[in-house]
Amino acid sequence: MKKLFLTSCLIMASTLFVSAQNIKLPEPDKNVSMTLYQALQQRKSVREYSTKDIDDMKLSQLLWAAVGINRPDGHLTAPTAINAQDITVYVCRKDGAYLYVAKDNTLQKVSDKDLRKSVASAQAFAAEAPISLVIVTDNAKFRGGSTNGPTISGAIDAGYVSQNIDLACEALGLCTVPRATMDKEALKKELKLTESQNPILNHPIGYKK
Ligand SMILES: Cc1cc2nc3c(=O)[nH]c(=O)nc-3n(C[C@H](O)[C@H](O)[C@H](O)COP(=O)(O)O)c2cc1C
Incomplete structure (x- = not known):
């Protein structure tokens, strides 16, 4: 009986701990004035960022544009092959790494570590950005998808999400570069990915220096 009570306490404590690590983002403001054609005109890769932080509203707007839900049936801002919804996006910043959970617009903490250096890998400039988004695809969402x-x-689905991020950055006054370079093994471990999940692209994001 005592053992059962202690186990229940432990489960409750761990639930409280995890929920304390989750961040509810504000509803994304979708009334952004830049037109799609202006964003296309301005889009470019930028590899120098100021250290100014990105606030929760901008982050919410950015993540919704990347891979948010845009229809009542749960479909997304980015298309995915056979609507597999294989893409997840992780936010890496100074205070840790988070999984973006679109359905309740929250950031779910997966690591207390600052993983921006693992994202940057050989390109040190990338670690200077206040956040890096890591785009992950899950092979298990496709029939016959190997773990290799x-x-x-x-890869194509990740490209759509990456382009959404590129254009949203322009519209929100931020700058970024899509990158394939990153320490994939370190990120797989630290983001607690499954065997079938692959980090495929990333975006350091910040304000222009
Ligand atoms: C799939 C893909 C992977 C890329 N990987 C990197 C990268 O690892 N590092 C980097 O600095 N830029 C990377 N880039 C950015 C390209 O170098 C950049 O888009 C290209 O030079 C054209 O410049 P622009 O984006 O300003 O038009 C990548 C772009 C794509 C589409």
């Missing part, structure tokens, strides 16, 4: 590297559909 991303599927073609997964």
Whole structure:
């Protein structure tokens, strides 16, 4: 009986601990004045960022544009092959790493570590950005998807999300560069990815220096 009570306490304590690590983002403001054609005109890769932080509203707007839910049936801002919804996006910043959970617009903490250096890998400039988004595809969402590297559909799906991020950055006054360079093994471990999940692209994001 005593053992059962202690176990229940432990489960409750761990639930409280995890929920304390989750961040509810504000509803994304979708009334952004820049037109799509202005964003396309301005889009470019930027590899120098100021240290100014990105506030929760901007982050919410950015993540919704990347891979948010835009229809009542749960479909997303980015298309995915056979609507597999294989893409997840992680936010890496000074205070840790978070999984973006679109359905309740929250950031779920997965690591207390600052993983921006693992994202930057050989390109030190990337670690200077206040946040890096890591785009991950899950092979298990595709029939016959092997565990050996991303599927073609997964790579294409990641490209759509990356382009959404590129254009949203322009519209929100932020700058970024899509990157394939990163320490994938370190990120797989620290983001607690499954065997079938592959980090495929990342975006350091900040304000212009
Ligand atoms: C799939 C992909 C992978 C890329 N990987 C890197 C990278 O690892 N490091 C980097 O600095 N830029 C990377 N880039 C950015 C390209 O170098 C950049 O888009 C290209 O030079 C054209 O410049 P622009 O984006 O300003 O038009 C990548 C772009 C794509 C589409």
